[in-house]
Amino acid sequence: MKPSDPNRTDIPDADRRKALGCLAAWTGAAVVWTVAGGVPRALGATSAGHVGDASKHALTFVQISDTHIGFHKEANPDVVGSLRRAIADIHTLPQAPAFVVHTGDVSHLSKPEEFGQARDLLGELKVDRVHTVPGEHDAIDDGVGGYLKFFDHDGKGRAWYSFDQGGVHFIGLNNVLNFKMGHLAALGDDQLAWLKADLAGVSHSTPVVVLAHIPMWTVWEPWGWGTADAAAAIALLRPFGSVTVLNGHIHQVLQKVEGHVALHTAMSLAYPLPTPGQAGIGEPGPVKVPAGELGKLLGTRQLSVVRGKHELALVDTPLDH
Amino acid sequence: MNRSIPLAGSDHCGLHLFFCIVLGLLLAVSSATAATPAGPTVDITKFAFTPGELTIAPGTTVGWTNHDEVPHTVASTDKRLMSKALDTDDRFEHTFNEEGDFAYYCTLHPFMTGVVHVRKP
Numbered sequence: 166m167k168p169s170d171p172n173r174t175d176i177p178d179a180d181r182r183k184a185l186g187c188l189a190a191w192t193g194a195a196v197v198w199t200v201a202g203g204v205p206r207a208l209g210a211t212s213a214g215h216v217g218d219a220s221k222h223a224l225t226f227v228q229i230s231d232t233h234i235g236f237h238k239e240a241n242p243d244v245v246g247s248l249r250r251a252i253a254d255i256h257t258l259p260q261a262p263a264f265v266v267h268t269g270d271v272s273h274l275s276k277p278e279e280f281g282q283a284r285d286l287l288g289e290l291k292v293d294r295v296h297t298v299p300g301e302h303d304a305i306d307d308g309v310g311g312y313l314k315f316f317d318h319d320g321k322g323r324a325w326y327s328f329d330q331g332g333v334h335f336i337g338l339n340n341v342l343n344f345k346m347g348h349l350a351a352l353g354d355d356q357l358a359w360l361k362a363d364l365a366g367v368s369h370s371t372p373v374v375v376l377a378h379i380p381m382w383t384v385w386e387p388w389g390w391g392t393a394d395a396a397a398a399i400a401l402l403r404p405f406g407s408v409t410v411l412n413g414h415i416h417q418v419l420q421k422v423e424g425h426v427a428l429h430t431a432m433s434l435a436y437p438l439p440t441p442g443q444a445g446i447g448e449p450g451p452v453k454v455p456a457g458e459l460g461k462l463l464g465t466r467q468l469s470v471v472r473g474k475h476e477l478a479l480v481d482t483p484l485d486h
Numbered sequence: 487m488n489r490s491i492p493l494a495g496s497d498h499c500g501l502h503l504f505f506c507i508v509l510g511l512l513l514a515v516s517s518a519t520a521a522t523p524a525g526p527t528v529d530i531t532k533f534a535f536t537p538g539e540l541t542i543a544p545g546t547t548v549g550w551t552n553h554d555e556v557p558h559t560v561a562s563t564d565k566r567l568m569s570k571a572l573d574t575d576d577r578f579e580h581t582f583n584e585e586g587d588f589a590y591y592c593t594l595h596p597f598m599t600g601v602v603h604v605r606k607p
Contacts, residue, residue, distance in 0.1 A: 238555050238574070274557055274571045301594045305559060305571040346563060346591040347599050389597050448533035449595075451555055 224331030227255050227262045227292075228466040230378075230413030231433035233302065234283040235273035240436035240451035241459060244273075247434045248286050250484045251465045256291055258467060263330060264292050268413035268431060269300025269341070269378025271316070275307070280315040299324045300378040300414060301341040301350065308342060325356055327363050331470055334367045336360070338377040340392045349386065350379055351393040361401055372407040372470065372477070380412045380430055382421050385441035388449040390415050402426055409468075409477050415441070415449075417462075418481050429466075432481060437462040460485030525581075527551060528600065530558050530572070530592075535600035543607050547581040558592045 232248050241247060255262065267287065272279035280303075287295045296318065303312040309324045319326045324339035338360070340352050352360075367373065375381070381398065383391030392398075402408045408426040416433035417440065436451040436459075454462065464483035471478055525546040529536045531553045540548065550560045552572040560569040560578050567590045569578035582588065582604045592598040 240555070274573060302557070305557065305594065346589060346596060348596055350596065387597060389595055448554075450533070 224333060224470040225258070225260045225262050226468055227258070227265045228268060228411050228431050228468060229255075229265060229434055230268040230431040231270040231300065231416055231435055232267070232283060232286075233270055233273040233433070233435035234286065235276060235279035236435050238451065240453050241463075244435045245282075245286065247459075247463055247484065249289070250460075251434050251463075252286075252289055254465055254482065254484070260469075262292055262467070264294045264296060265290055266335075266337075266376050266411065267295060267297040268376055268411055269298050270302040270413060270433075270435075271297060271300070272303050272312075273435075275303055275305035275311050277311060277314070280312060284315045296328075296335070296337060296376065298337045298376045298378055299339055299341055304341050309339060325359060333372045333374055333470060336363065336373065336375045338375060338398070340377045340379050340381070340395075345393075349383070349389055349391045349393040352398055353394070357394065357397050357401070360398060364401055364405075367405075369405050371405070373402060373405050373409070374468075374477075375402065375408065375410045377410065377412055379414045380419075380428065381410050382423075382428055384415060384419060384430070387442065390441060390449070399423070399426060407477070411466075411468075427477075429479065431466050432462065432464040432483070434463050434465075434484075525549065529553060530598075533558075533592075533595055533598055535590075535592075535598060538600045539603070540601070541603040541605055542582060544583055544585055544604055545581065546604070547579055548602060549577055549579045551575065551577045557594060558598065559594060560590055561593045562588060562590045 229248075229251055233244055234248070236244050255265065265287070271283040271287075287297075297316045299309045299312045299316075303309065313322060313324060316324075318337070325337055327334065327336045329335070338352060339356065341350050342353065345351075364373075375398075377392070379392050380390055381392050381395040383395070385391070402410075403424065403426060406425055410426065410428040412428065412430045413433070415430050416436065416438040417430065418432055419430045419441075421428045437454065438449050439446040439452055461483050464481055464486075467478075467480045467482065469478040525542060525548045526540060527549045528540065528551075530550055533554065535550070542548065550569070550572070552558050552574060555574055557571045557573050559571060560580075561567055567580055567588060571594075572578055582602060585604050585606060588602040588604065590600050590602070
């Protein structure tokens with residue numbers, strides 16, 4: 166696998182699905198949820214966290230996030246080991262994923278050696294490609310310049326891109342730049358213009374999956390857990406019958422459904438963070454948990470496009486399972 | 487510093503040791519003073535700059551020290567201030583030679599803000 170491989174294989178969609186909803190399994194609670202029309206409905210308990218018959222899935226991919234290679238503090242002294250456990254889990258999935266997406270903060274301090282180590286580690290994944298988007302930890306000293314030396318997916322020198330696979334239109338966004346003092350991070354006008362032009366060529370019946378690091382809705386503004394101009398991007402996505410937005414940044418699983426737009430944040434592979442605005446905790450710093458608890462709070466997410474179904478299936482699996 | 491070892495039962499040597507220690511301490515204090523910037527330090531703790539507002543005279547050097555477990559930066563929108571990533575215990579210093587108001591923030595956590603007022607006394 167080459168994270169920067171520009172030779173993508175676009176698979177034409179034989180039977181475009183009208184819409185995808187979202188089917189998510191919270192393996193922590195071992196309950197499968199179906200979301201139809203924005204209302205979650207519990208289906209029943211799962212034992213192994215598998216959603217239905219894997220062979221029915223037209224396209225399966227995996228989301229990992231917030232590996233923070235270079236972090237070595239008490240909250241997780243071995244982030245490399247955590248990533249390797251995730252890689253081992255991905256290799257044992259019943260249906261091999263077509264690719265893996267990484268939704269930001271691949272590094273901790275934007276150092277070249279961290280990007281290099283991260284790229285080598287992600288290279289251990291036995292998948293065709295790894296698609297990444299930058300987090301704010303990947304954009305510290307030189308904007309995304311340092312990140313792009315290792316993760317420039319289409320050679321265009323920018324951290325946003327799109328591609329089509331399995332009948333799904335995938336979009337990677339950079340929502341960690343254009344910071345303003347005291348304000349949330351943003352996509353910026355240039356990127357929004359690109360997004361509008363990119364979507365102009367996509368049928369509204371095509372399922373769309375968006376990758377971006379910071380949540381595309383305001384989870385908790387005092388901690389910067391939101392994107393200033395997310396509403397402008399969501400407005401461009403709203404006409405589509407099925408939109409799934411995959412975020413990282415807050416190191417925990419949350420979801421929000423707005424009509425046909427389902428937004429999901431993912432677990433980290435480095436360390437947990439407090440719940441939004443958690444009482445008694447004034448800042449979003451790493452949460453230290455007793456030994457043996459960490460593996461329950463870090464994990465991976467498997468996503469599947471289910472042929473003949475309107476739902477996109479999600480399974481969040483902690484490292485300890 | 488050089489520390490002589492007193493011979494047993496020798497008052498002279500004990501006195502010698504005493505002066506050696508005093509001299510060493512004086513040297514240590516003076517060198518520490520030389521290494522410490524003349525200006526104030528802003529502590530970065532719990533995702534906040536403390537103090538968040540400073541007033542200094544032109545030519546003053548301000549230092550920022552990160553005490554958090556996560557990295558922070560000190561940056562201004564016009565990039566007159568632009569630190570590297572400050573990991574735990576890292577320090578950034580900047581000398582303000584011109585008068586003015588220098589608002590700054592952390593590019594990783596833009597809700598963290600501060601300001602330095604540079605005024606002639």
